[in-house]
Amino acid sequence: MSSVLTVPVGLGSRAYDVLVGDGALDAAADRLPGFFPRQRAILVTDSHIAPLHLERVITLLAGAGLACDPIVMEPGERAKSFAGLEQLVDALLERNIERSEAVIALGGGVIGDLTGFAAAVTKRGVDFIQIPTTLLAQVDSSVGGKTGINTRQGKNFAGAFHQPRLVIADTALLATLPERERRAGYAEIVKAALIGDEPMFERLDAAGAGVLQGAPLARAIADAVAFKARIVAEDELEHGNRALLNLGHTFAHAFEAEAPKDAIRHGEAVAAGIALAFRYSVARGECPASDADRVEAHLRSVGLPWNAASLAHKDWDAARLVARMRDDKKNQAGEITLILARGIGKAWIDPRIDTTHLVAFLETSLS
Structure with missing residues (x-):
């Protein structure tokens, strides 16, 4: 019996599943090709997470017939800013992302929030998938569609509600978590x-x-x-x-x-x-x-x-x-x-x- 649990988020036409447990990445493999009609998956992560988990996700995507095109941001809250948003949107546009394509967010809450906001505003909205790598992100920020960046006035003061299409909360990713x-x-x-x-x-x-x-x-x-x-x-x-x-x-x-x-x-x-x-x-x-x-x-x-x-x-x-x-x-x-x-x-x-x-x-x- 699979140890992966499926939790539905019921939002009508924007409903999606959250897969939870050790092996959730493998359990999601069959679902992924439908989100990437050009057989490439643009993935956003940061320079701290990339050495830990990027190769694992690239291998998963390859097994699903998808080439991974990673964008590696700087780690930490500094990336969650107007400058970071501009950098990421530019990177998506340079890759000529189409509205039929999804973007993968691989990381903690900063990467999830930033990627979700960039997905919400790029070409007036593209889909995104969350692969949260911290417990905080798995249980909170990856679910519910709150995306955003920080401003001088406070945390998350600029953002949008933009629901993911799928959340993959693989608890095996938490093994590297302090x-x-x-x-x-x-x-x-x-x-x-x-x-x-x-x-x-x-x-x-x-x-x-x-x-x-x-x-x-x-x-x-x-x-x-x-x-x-x-x-x-x-x-x-x-x-x-x-x-x-x-x-x-x-x-x-x-x-x-x-x-x-x-x-x-x-x-x-x-x-x-x-x-x-x-x-x-x-x-x-x-x-x-x-x-x-x-x-x-x-x-x-x-x-x-x-x-x-x-x-x-x-x-x-x-x-x-x-x-x-x-x-x-x-x-x-x-x-x-x-x-x-x-x-x-x-x-x-x-x-x-x-x-x-x-x-x-x-x-x-x-x-």
């Missing part, structure tokens, strides 16, 4: 459970750190992707409940903006942000303290930050963090929107946060 990155990616898995799937949290909590390896990890990825797929199918353009998927992220983006470059990972900031969202909900009398305690204990058990003080960077200023939170894309009418919790699996959206109370809460939490 343990810190694996743990950081797990934050997005537990986030899904905390938003709206208490039984899933119970399973994750029972597994503890063992959930980060092998078949339990593949199952957890598939569960989190299925949860996200349901929300995306209901609210593709994030006008309503899709904002729930940002649990912990408003705090996290503020941490990332204030921290020195590379001091903290996105998933680490999300974990601390999730813990703060639960603890702030407790402070407002909306969530049992015991649930916040359980969340913090679980994050700590898998090696993730469980509060702001446990992040690698510790020099935070409450007022500056809240000022960063004012710039969040979810905000409306000048008010900060937060995803809060009435308990484990019971997240909700509050579009009008009292900033004075929030600053006071953070001052206490940071001290």
Whole structure:
């Protein structure tokens, strides 16, 4: 029996599958030729990922009768910029890409976001396929169609909703992932459970750190992707409940903006942000303290930050963090929107946060 799980993302004519598990690349081989009518596959990766995984994908494509034409970008967030977008679009146009062709994104969230945005705007839209190589990308950024680049004003402030045609989340690709990155990616898995799937949290909590390896990890990825797929199918353009998927992220983006470059990972900031969202909900009398305690204990058990003080960077200023939170894309009418919790699996959206109370809460939490 195949160990590869198929998770459908139901979006009508734009529906697609997410293949999850060890061997997902091989399982996708028969599907690939239909996306490349010119028998060539333009592939975007970066100079860090290419030595690790490019040869494996070239071999897979060759077996499917496809020649690979790689574009290798610089690694890291610098590529996720207007300059990087221009470089990539130019490279696609130099290859005379046609609207009937797809582009493959092989890499983490940066490559996936950048390639997806380039695919959305090149010749007014070409298809793309995601092959995410980090746990964070497999469980989050590769699914749902959010693409974009960073601007001086913040992360992902320029972008488009552009759904992939296929996502291949092969867990074998995670073998080269440093343990810190694996743990950081797990934050997005537990986030899904905390938003709206208490039984899933119970399973994750029972597994503890063992959930980060092998078949339990593949199952957890598939569960989190299925949860996200349901929300995306209901609210593709994030006008309503899709904002729930940002649990912990408003705090996290503020941490990332204030921290020195590379001091903290996105998933680490999300974990601390999730813990703060639960603890702030407790402070407002909306969530049992015991649930916040359980969340913090679980994050700590898998090696993730469980509060702001446990992040690698510790020099935070409450007022500056809240000022960063004012710039969040979810905000409306000048008010900060937060995803809060009435308990484990019971997240909700509050579009009008009292900033004075929030600053006071953070001052206490940071001290």
